[in-house]
Amino acid sequence: MAHPRRKRSLPSEPVRVAIESLTHDGRGIARVDGKPVFVDGALPGEEVSFVYTDSRRDYAEGRLESLHVAAPGRVPPRCPSFGICGGCSFQHVADGEQIRHKQALLVEQFQRIARLASVPLLPPLTGPSWGYRHKARLGVKHVAKKGKVLVGFRERASAFITDLDTCPVLHPAIGEHLPELAAMIGELGIRDRVPQIEVAVGDGRAALVFRILEDLSEADRACLVAFGERSGFDIYTQRQGPDSVAPLHPAAPAPLTYALPEQGVTFRFQPTDFTQVNLEINRRMVSRVMELLAPEPHERVLDLFCGIGNFTLPLATRAGHVVGVEGGAEAVARARENAAANGIGNVEFHVADLTQPFAGQPWAAGRYDRILLDPSRAGAEAVLAGVPEWDARRIVYVSCNPATLARDAGLLVHRYGYRLVHAGVMDMFPQTAHVESIAVFER
Structure with a gap:
């Protein structure tokens, strides 16, 4: 018979420690009696006192109680809700120090997981540090005791919604108007039945998708429409699954758009489509991919996990032919629409689950010059199982998880005969510990 794990009693008094390094998610690492303790809010080189929040056999967790010696890279957080809100974890770290930490983490993952001694680094891609989030999922909660609706990110390690007046990482069109949005929801008859809002901001326009657990009354419908009219947002509702997303105001809104000026390509997308959170970094990232992959006019390029064609269409402006493959049929349909809208004909798109065997599928046959x-x-x-047959001279890998990038890099180098040429970080999510990275491999 299994017994529930007995909760260990935790020391109540603060403990003073020296912080040695950072975890992958940005917590300081100290040691107490030889056991690592992960201290939320602490930085390497600091002396702090912390209070235990959990203790396991092999590690413990703690909360910063007081700071005795501060690290040179520590800065005052811009947001008054930092430390409560779960949307950010690095606002207390200077921008340059954030990049250095993410770069060091990437190198450590390559060395430890991929077993690569040398990691030639690219200059980091950086952009706006604030107001950059063009996509977000915000929680909504009517709190009767407070007499108001809360709209924002969830609190750290909690299901509660942070009580925010503003959010400096969200695009200002949304981040500076959370109280008005919350007040409007408070006027709805179904204010207790609106759990979340999807935010999507394009070039010049924004959309809000309200998840609703109950049909709108005429009064609620009118309230949402009026909010859309005075705010300029496109308003959508989602009554059930993703297929139930429907426009409310305007009745037939034009698609949102974002442009890649260097490549002369403009994308249309719906608010629930996957697009990059940080449009400025995305533009720079696409340009870097173009530079690193460097397709020639006579070459065939394979773009795997292509989404709505964010890389496929720019690559097609340089390559002879580009094949995009993606698991979602709706994303592939959008990619084809964008190819047609941009007058790009030397592309083809296929729907395929790239976590499953793909031998025999038409797109997988034959050689590709670059991937x-x-x-x-x-x-x-x-999908790396296809690498030997495709025989590409160069592979560029864009990653949102340095651990799986390092794992796959080890396969490309040690199993498939490629060498790592360059790797680097791209600051897609400033003020967070999230690491977006890129690596180049040559046969």
Whole structure:
């Protein structure tokens, strides 16, 4: 018979320690009696006192109680809710120090997981540090005891919604108007039945998708429409699953758009489509991919996990032919629409689950000169089985998870005969510990 784990009693008094390094998610690491303790809010080189919040057999967790010696890279957080809100974890770290930490983490993952002694680094891609989030999922909660609706990110390690007046990392069109949005929801008859809002901001326009657990009354419908009219937001509702997303105001809104001026390509997208959170870094990232992959006019390029064609279409302006493959049929449909809208004909798109065997599928047959990989956090391990047949001279890998990038890099180098040429970080999510990275491999 299994017994529930007995909760260990935690010391109540603060403990003073020296912080040695950082975890991958930005917590300071100290040691007490030889056991690592992960201290939220502490930085390497600091002396702090912390209070235990959890203790396990092999590690413990703690909360910063007082700071005795501060690290040179520590700065005052801009947001008054920092430390409570779970949306950010690095506002107390200077921008340059954030980049150095992310770069060091990337190198450590390559050395430890991929077993690569040398990691030639690219200059980091940086951009705006504030107001950069063009996509977000915000929680909503009517709190009767407070007499108001809360709209924001969830609190750290909690299901509660942070009580925010403003959010400096959200695009200002949203981040500076959270109280008005919350007040409007408070006027709805179904204010207790609105759990979340999807935010999508394009070039010049923004959309809000309200998840609703109950049908709108006529009064609620009128309230949302009036909010859309005075705010300028496109308003959508989602009654059930993703297929139930429907426009409310305007009745037939034009698609949102974002442009890649250097490549002369403009994308249309719906508010629930996957697009990059940081549009400025995305523009610079696409340009870097173009530079590193460097397709020639006579070459065939394979773009795996292509989404709505964010890389596929720019690559097609340089390559002879580009094949994009993506698991979502809706994303592939949008990619084809964008190819047609931009007058790009030397592309083709296929729907395929790239976590499953793909031998025999038409797109997988034959050689490719160059390959681009841009997988989810799970990485691209399964699809690498096609690398020997494709025989590409160069592979560029864009990653949102340095651990799975390092794992796959080890496969490319030690199993498939490639060498790591360059790797680097791209600051897609400033003020957070999230690491977006890129690596180049040559046969």
